Amino acid sequence: MNNLKKQTKIDADKLSGEFYFQSLLQEAFVKGELSPQESERIQLECLKLLADCTERFTKGKSSSVRVEIAQGIMASNLYTIGLYLKTLPDLDTALFHIKNEPIEKLYEYGHSVLKRKINVANYFFHLVCKTKFKTQNQAYNITIDDGFKPFFKNYDINFHAHEIPSDIDYQLIHPVTDLAGVEFVISYLENLYYENLFCSYFDADIIDAVMSGYDPSYQNLLDNICAQVFQNALGCNLLNISLAALDFCPAELTDLNNDLKHYDQAELQKKLTITTHEVIATLEITNVSLKKYLLASLPKLTTIVYNGLATNTLNKVFVPCYNAKLKPIIHYNMGIKMDDKTYRDIVMEFLSCRYFEDKLAIIKEHIKTLADMEDLLIAGELESPEAALIFDLLDDTELAVLSKRHPLRQEVEAIDYSAAEIRMQQNLNTYLRTQPRNRLAKILKMATTIEVI
């Protein structure tokens, strides 16, 4: 009974994670835990610290700096102090330190914490790299391979500790909010590590099939991979089928829909919580943090499943894997090209023709394969109407092959192509646009199933 602690009036939930020190001062002042004199002393000491840091920043060569530079340094200082205060056991201890320690000392302690935190970030980055799985998703690959390089190379703990010099595009199940600087990076990497860890229980090719089922062009999306894998794992568990394949057939999804449609949202969350525990047991997941991470995602996931049931789109929640075998592939041989000398002579003759009829005659006489036709269409310097008349000579399959090999490039990609190739792409695009809708759809559909050999 003698050890009764005085309870602080400050509500910890009201404190900002990103601006911890500032919000703590503000709350303490509002709640009367900090007197006006103490508040003034702290502010003046912060100003003195800013002056010292600014002098270090300018290396003593300039007595003045632009306001935004000073603001940045000030934010960095306050962030560093906040970092130290967060390491203290409770708010009372933090307030005691604020009241009784010089701000400069708190900054020094924060600086030491910052250095340790960078090591922690390094540790988690190492774990993320170690558990990285093979995927075509660019955001995931680029974020891990290159996204953190600027951070580990350029992170400035002296003057820009609150900044995050990194290129992070990949979205997590639990986005990191209300954190800055090294804390943000640690939290992001930690979350990403748990996601990698969960995905490591499945085959990378299976994950790829799941994501391709989610969207065939998932490699260009910013969507989270682990979330979809987890959803499919839950779906498999609900259907009592093997988790390894993460796949469903339409009939199974219909059964699942019938099983779950009677649940309200609260019941559904309970059901999914039980299922999650079963998945954890089945996969023999031992990492406690990973378990918590998965369970924490259930409220969001429940809403997704609930909406899927309500809108009869459960196949968008528990997505069947993409099966390449289901798609008929047409292997198309472009044919053998004529020898270079003959080709050069034909092109010279073709370019020197005055009338288009003569050009058509050359094509009919000499061009026997699509490979040669393609070269001539590129080298022939054809106007759009002329090219259209040549395209008229080709059947749907040949047009599908050309449209697959020569899609109209965006301006960004156009730099990789010659002017002649771009002209041919434009001519083909113009021609296809003039075709009846049915024929165009047929050609474009065919283009997705053709494989040129």
Added chain:
Amino acid sequence: MSFELMLFDNFLMEKQAVSEVLLCNKITADYSLVLSEEQALELVETRSYALKNFGRVEFGGGIIEKVILAFADTPYISQYRYAEFLNDLVEIFYYFKNETLDLMSDDDLISYMKKYFDGVCQGSLEQLKHRELERMAKNIRLGLDPDYNDLYETEKIWEDEDDNE
């Protein structure tokens, strides 16, 4: 606690700055240049205004004393316009601190100002600001030598060509 809310004890800081400026009188008196307390205060206020106007903050003594001591021996200034002249110089200094993207140290900028003022500008603050320092700032931004003068360089090339002929 945003930066704007930080407590600046302006009165104390200004008082200290004024006394530092007045201390310079001991040196500048040899050149018959002296500031009254009122003029010193005005100069400190000009500094505050210029800093605010050009979006800068300053810690410590600042550059007023440096400017005063650097320009004390210039032949182009007399007691009659001394205070006004210093006010202009302080404003010019902070303006070009921004224009040179902070790539130039205080001492270097002041020495360039002095060099041009006493040299090609022959005591004209207008020429100093609108021609020489403008050119110097442009050179700094382009990564050239601060003294680089394309007009001068062109003339030199012509002269060299004439000599060769």
